[in-house]
Amino acid sequence: MGRRFEGKVVVVTGGGAGIGRASARGFAGEGARVVVAGPRGESIEETVGIIEGEGGVASAVVADVTRAEDMARLVRTTVERYGALHIAHNNAGIFGKPTPVGDLDPADWQHVLDVNLTGVLLAMREEVGHMRAHGGGVIVNTASNIGYHGRRPGMAAYAASKAAVSALTKVAALDHIGDGIRINAVSPGATDTTMSLRPGESDADRAARLATAVPAGRVASTQEIVNAVLWLASEESSFVVGHDLVVDGGVTA
Known part of the structure; x- marks a missing residue:
């Protein structure tokens, strides 16, 4: 494994499981000092423990992305601990309960938009x-x-929130490339996390469903998504600005 992030300080939100945990491990494995953020202390501390067991450097900050004061404290604490903030992976997100638009509770809609x-x-x-x-x-x-x-169908809140993240990323990229800040997005398809499992579905059930639904014939590993994140965060993509990189095995090709 390379050391593309030697000397860098990285924040990963939603770092307690899934893609966020894999991302934190990926950055740490390539030399970064990583701050793992999430709303539940136990899960993010578990991520930190995994990273430290692999020889990396990490620490946890309990923070809720829907609270402005928590995000301010996250950045402030990161800088206090490690002296800098070079890279951020804003990964926290939720699906919400699948519901047709005509039956969607405004409170559920708002919660998904608040987080995502x-x-x-x-x-x-x-x-x-x-x-x-x-x-x-x-x-x-x-x-x-x-x-x-x-x-x-049934995913109006999630789809609307994530479409808006794509648009927000592109506008932010244009706003701040002049400040020396490169901003991009990664758009995963079905990935080997609990979020891609339907209620009551086993890993084998999911594999059978996606064998025909995904042109590549399978679910993505978290590492395959993280590979894209690490590339976008590295100097290898230094001229990539405002891009939304789809990693979905051909589903939306």
């Missing part, structure tokens, strides 16, 4: 505020292949 969209905005505000005062940085947001790229 406003959470990204609040995180970026604080990250950008620090980065533009300290020579720039890199931000990668997690969008989805459901949203701007494709739609599913």
Whole structure:
């Protein structure tokens, strides 16, 4: 494994499981000092323990992306602990309960938008505020292949929120590339996490369903998504600005 992030300080939101945990491990495995953020202390501390067991450097900050004060504290604590913030992966997100539009509870709609969209905005505000005062940085947001790229029945709140993350990423990229901040997004398809399992579905059931639903014939590994995140965060993509990289095995091709 390379050391593309040696000397870098990275924040990962939604780092307690799934893609976020894999991302934190990926950055740490390539030399970064990683702050793992999430609303539940136990899960993010577990991620930190895994990273430290692999020889990496990480610490946890309990923070809710829907709270502006938590995002301010996250960035402030990161800088206090490690002296800088170079890269952020804004990954926190939820699906919400699948519901037809005509039956969608406004409170459920708002909760999904608060986490998936406003959470990204609040995180970026604080990250950008620090980065533009300290020579720039890199931000990668997690969008989805459901949203701007494709739609599913019953997933209005999720699709709308993730489509908006794609648009927000592009506007933010144009707003802040002049500040030395590169901002891009990754849009995963079905990935080997609990979020891609339907209620009561086993891993084998999911594999059978996706064998025909995904042109590549399978679910993505979390590492395959993280490979895209790490590339977007690295100097290898130094001229990539405002891009939304779809990693979905051909579903939205």
